[in-house]
Amino acid sequence: MVTITEAPINTQEVIAAVQADGAGAINVFIGTVRNQTQAKPVVQLDFEAYDSMAVKKMQEIADQAKAKWPIQKVAVVHRKGPLQIGDAAVVIAVSTPHRKASFEACEFIIDTLKQVVPIWKKEIFEDGAVWVAAHP
Template sequence: MVSITTDPIDMNAAYQYVSTDSAGAITFFFGTVRNSTNERPVERLEYEAYDRMALTKMQEIADEACQRWNVRKYVIVHRKGNLAIGDIAVLIAVSTPHRADAFDACRYIIDTLKQQVPIWKKEIFEDGQVWVDAHP
């Protein structure tokens, strides 16, 4: 399951979705809004996405992870809009029969998502704002 939402991300729903009797491992990655960047206080983040293209790319990444590792189920959810400090911006959940595949697939998904998916982050500071280069 892949999605983009403006609503808070529900980690319990993600767990229920990826949970399966055939999986002995479930890994989660939560990308959260931190309160500073390079010791500069962050007030909030704003995310924008090209939804249709982002969802297509997210599905391609998930499909690749399923081919490379023994993934039984997965969830990839990215939030957009205004996010406060502590909010979950992205959640990746992966279930596999064994932990090594779960860790590897989860890491691959988040690393590739950050490199390839058209989702942009703006950091809002007390004294200004900056778009973060998500695709260096």
């Protein structure tokens, strides 16, 4: 399961997608919308994605993780559109035979996703908005 969605992410579905008889561990990462940036209150986050390339890159990252760790199943779901405080922006689930690999693979996937997947977020403040990471 590797997708971009405008609907709220169903975390239980993502976890169910990686359940496997050979798994001794399922590790889940949920990236959520925080209510502030450097002490400035955030009202909303708008996510935009280049869907076709984003899905392709997320699949490549999942495949890279599978090559490095003994992954049974992996799922990566990223949401786009307007998100409110507390909403899940991304859910990653990895199942492996033993727990250490599931932690490592999950961390690798979110770290790499942030670096290469063409998804952008705009922080909406009470007095304006900023595209995150755009400027030095």
